[in-house]
Amino acid sequence: MDVVKCEIISKTSSDDMDAYVLSESSMFVSPRRFILKTCGTTTPLACLPLLVSFAFQSSGHDAVQDLYYSRKNFKRPELQVSPHRSFKEEAAILDALFSNGRAYCMGSLNRADCWYLYTASLSDGTAAPLALRNDRAKKHMESDQTLEVLMTDLDKDKMAHFFQVNCGSAAEATRRSGIDKLVPGVVIDDYLFEPCGYSMNGVMRSVPGGYMTIHITPEPAFSYVSFETNIPQKSYKDLILRVIKTFGPKQFVVTFFSNSETGTRLGEEDKCQVPLCHNYDVSDVQVCQLPGYDLTYALYNRTPS
């Protein structure tokens, strides 16, 4: 955490996962997956060499099966620490660590909203002999999907819950905002920052490795909420609608990763379809077939009234 420039604030666990609330977002550690989600001016890529050596030394692992590094475009990249000032620089750092990585930009390069992804996979290209790749990939193949909803320009009244002057505790903010009703059955570890700001991890004991996580910057000038979960839903449409209703964004980006084993869908019908949300226009819908995973990206803007 020192290397990444954040701190552990709180921890909760299920049988197969430890979920940490950090000073800058969240971390989830399970035997075969490590998720680090940060915000502010952290340096998440800096921990990769150390992390890989820990995983290899202490857990008997000998390869990184899949790596995903993603972020929305920064509003003010000049405030970031190198290599996070440009995606090109970030991709160069990752190219030095992974021989077969791919860098993508989803959405319009010349508009306010786009989303960057760097991914490297054992099942792609020349990282390992083909037989070994297939063997490794199949051995650990299980249903897997991740939904992210990245929201900007949020409803001021809904954001009021995440100021300590309005809510006396994290539990109160969780309840009054309706966050406790988003995904029924999760055990919640929440934190309300001084004077404002909110983070929560939810652990779903009935789903191995199942989590949700929400991070909120409520100040009107640069309000931002991120929602992420891997808890399976038949279709994610209802969950997305609940999330949008809870936070009231003017714009939001949906990203959805799903592997071929998953029985879940982002939208209703084929995998090119994204959910329609009342009062929002959808644009920049892109589907990208990555090794083992399909990725869908969509940008929503509230319809001008």
Add this chain to the structure above:
Amino acid sequence: MDVVKCEIISKTSSDDMDAYVLSESSMFVSPRRFILKTCGTTTPLACLPLLVSFAFQSSGHDAVQDLYYSRKNFKRPELQVSPHRSFKEEAAILDALFSNGRAYCMGSLNRADCWYLYTASLSDGTAAPLALRNDRAKKHMESDQTLEVLMTDLDKDKMAHFFQVNCGSAAEATRRSGIDKLVPGVVIDDYLFEPCGYSMNGVMRSVPGGYMTIHITPEPAFSYVSFETNIPQKSYKDLILRVIKTFGPKQFVVTFFSNSETGTRLGEEDKCQVPLCHNYDVSDVQVCQLPGYDLTYALYNRTPS
């Protein structure tokens, strides 16, 4: 053509279209569509203001319905003339001309192959009041699709036909290479350059505005073939396989635009699927929903033997 830095070499016509072979590729002019395809160090964007003023003055048009500017990444961008040294610069020029354009990069930013697209549409965003947009868009809605196959690193024996030392005429090159059998029924206007290089336009009189066009740079050190057509096919798989067999590329990019009126498919089933080609791995498959059109991008590499 002076502004773009190329010349007209030859012309053929159908009832509703003039097709020109240029010193640097091709041009197609019909009442509601203008296609300019160039290569080398031309300046295709430079003609836009002049072209729009011609169209408005002489044909009674009053708006650009859809604009598409696309190209593969350059191998040596430093050899280009500004603004074509970077896609960012090209997009900035287009942003100055169109208020609602979108710039995309399809494929991996950090690999050898990617493909850039800038598009602006009357039916997108704030270019015109909504009622007018819908009216305009619907009035001219007809089935429309365009396939491009951009091939690199081609079979040396197949490229031999496009040297004058081997073929005495364009017609001989067209016949011996098998180009005449790619799309049955087109009227061919072909040209063999001195000492090598080949261009052809094909006009399909039975399909209004129907065309195909092929441009070949056969030198082994930087061989390149582009194939493009808007002639409808139930599925484009067979045509793509014929094209690949005719030219024998090591890598190729397929791009496919289709509007909602089209009854054609790129692959076999849903629109996220691309054709599988024997002896080629497909990667970087992306589908992008643009205003009125779906775009599919796929990169193929010959399987290592």
